[in-house]
Amino acid sequence: MPSTLALAAAGVVAAYAFLRALAVFLRDPREPKAVIGTIPFISPLIGMLIEKGGYYIRLRDSLKLPIYTLCVPGPPIYVVNSLSLIQRIDRHILTVAFAPIQVRACEKAMGVGESGMAKIKKDTLPRAFAPAAAPGPGLDALNRAAVGNFAASFDKIASERPKSVNLFHWIRHEIFSATMDASYGPHNPFRDPKNEKAWFEFEEGIMALLMDVFPGVFARKSLKALDQMVKEFTHYFKGDGHLEGSLLVKLREKHNAAFGLDTIDTAHCEIGQVAGGVVNTAPTVFWLVWQVLADPVVFADCRAEVAKLVRTDADGKHTIDLAEVRTECPILLSTWQEVLRYHGISIAARIVQEDTMVDDQFLLKKGGVVMMPNAVIHSDQSLWGPTVGQFNHKRFLKSSAKDASTRRPAAAFRGFGSGHVLCPGRHFASTEALAFLALVLARFDVRPVTGEWKEPKKDMVMDRACPLPKTDVFVELRPRDDKEWRVVFSDTRAGINIVAEDLGEA
Structure with missing residues (x-):
């Protein structure tokens, strides 16, 4: 009679054979x-x-x-x-589409109701509000508002000299605050700290909500935070707060109303727009700032470029126009692209x-x-050459295109996706990242509290464009001078063109 062990082994073999055959x-x-x-x-x-x-x-x-x-x-x-x-x-x-993923996000992560979902499934990729994020007056207004928010915050920090911060938490707050103020205007619900806290609690559970595996257990805090934010956005739209918000928010609300979504479903959908604006930008800006501050060569090159943007009056007052970063700081721009390439993990x-x-x-x-x-x-050496595994902050300079070690097809850079789902907020996100870095370089000397720059361990989360830092990086922000700063962003009617589609090389 076969032993229990033999029967168990036979069962394992049979199961394996069945699964492989299947x-x-x-x-x-x-x-x-x-x-x-x-x-x-x-x-x-x-x-x-x-x-x-x-x-x-x-x-x-x-x-x-x-x-x-x-x-x-x-x-x-x-x-x-x-x-x-x-x-x-x-x-x-049409046949290999992103739309079904959007539909799932609206239903599972944003919590849109059954009636709203029936409408959304008919129009999952609206382009009615795309002009507000494309180069033009709408984008200029967004950029100017975000830069103004950075400037005010940096003034406050400079008055608290010196100030120690957790680098990632500080950057995340600054990017979130600037993006929300630029988008939602004077009635921005996230000016209330409890709503900002709710956002970050919700953000932690987005993937669990999308997977829809016992969300009431694994994403309980996120669901509670979602309910709170939906109530705030419902109040925002019912009170016509959007009429003093950005062109982007106005066009989204107009589209949703014309499409038949009620105010509550519009509030649910707006949660997805917040995610699109901040979920990827904050961790990517962290790696940009860390990479520049931690590498003496990159730091020297980038600070030298930013210094050229600063004008000093006879009385010592400084003025910097951050719109000039786009045209006057090619190394900064190349460094941003290299961060997206080298640290990027999006799928x-x-x-x-x-x-x-x-x-x-x-x-x-x-x-x-x-x-x-x-x-x-x-990370494909056949596309990027033998230096693919190295961080090269000058890789994307025009002069580097002539170097065989850094030559690559334009389409090989996928920092903002490609094709018909190319990120519509790429110009705004790039401007925020570069403006923030430029202000850090211009206004502060930044030193790690431990005395040395040590790369934090990475959490390679599936739903982010760049990893989250798993270990804290504490730094001291010390103002470089006590002069008054005037930070502006002049109209450009132009974007930051770094992807093949914008460069006409797709």
Whole structure:
């Protein structure tokens, strides 16, 4: 009679054989090559959860495939390693779409009601308010308001000399405050500290809400914070606070009203707009500031550029026009791009709406998920040359394009996505980042409290463009002088063009 151990072993073998056969059977031979793993359906999940972004880089290097299929429970996941294949997939706007992800975010993370969702599903990618974030008077107004917020805050900090801060928490607050004030105007609900606190509590649970696995347990604080913010935004819109807000907010409210969304659903949708404005910007600006302050060479180059923007009156008063960063600080601009490349971890995702053949070679089956990890493209030596693993703050200077070690296709830079889902807020986010850094360099000497710059460990969270710092970095902000500063942002009617689509090189 077989022993219990033998029966158990036989059961394991049978289960393994069944799962492996199932993984093979469920595949269409025209689909990209399958990655089944040691334990079918389970090994890929473990790799994604444990290794995070590094998992896709490891598979790219070991498989050397332009695209492959991760066999996991549920729909297949198609991971794309090839830049040229990504560009071809981007052309399938309707069949390989971002819209279903937006729909899920509205329903699961933002909590839009059943009636509102029925309307949203008919129009998931509205372009009615895109002009407000594109180069022009609307963008200039946003930039000017954000810069004004930075200037006032820096004046206050300078009066408290010297001041010690947690670098990430400080940057996160400054970016959040400036973005919300620029967007929502004098009736900005987030001027109340309790609402800002609610936002960061909500932000921590966005991924749990999207996954929709017992959100009442795993995202309880986020759901409570969401309810609070929806009440505040409902009051904001019912009280016509948006009429004194930015053009962006006015056009969004006008679009939602014309589309039939009530005030409560509009308030829910607005939570998603807040996320779009701050979730990725704050951690990315942290790495920009850290990279510049921690590297003496980068610091010297960037501070020298910013110094050229400062005009000093006869009485010693300083004036700086931060609109000039766009044209007068190419090294600062290149450093920003390199931070997005070197530290970036975002993953562009799409849902396959219909069976789609890509490049006449690869079948993407309806219901499948397409994932295009930026880190895979940004760390590809065949695209970026032998220095791909090094941080080079001058990599994106025009002069570097002639150097074989730094030459790359324009489309290889995916800091703001690509194609029809290119980030509409890229010009505003870039301006905020560069303006903030320029003011830090112009106005303060910054020293780590510990006496040395030590790179913090990274939390490679799935829903961010850059990692979150896992360890605190405390710094001392010491004003460089006691003079009065006048910080302005003149009209430019122009954006910060760093992606291929804006440069006409896509």
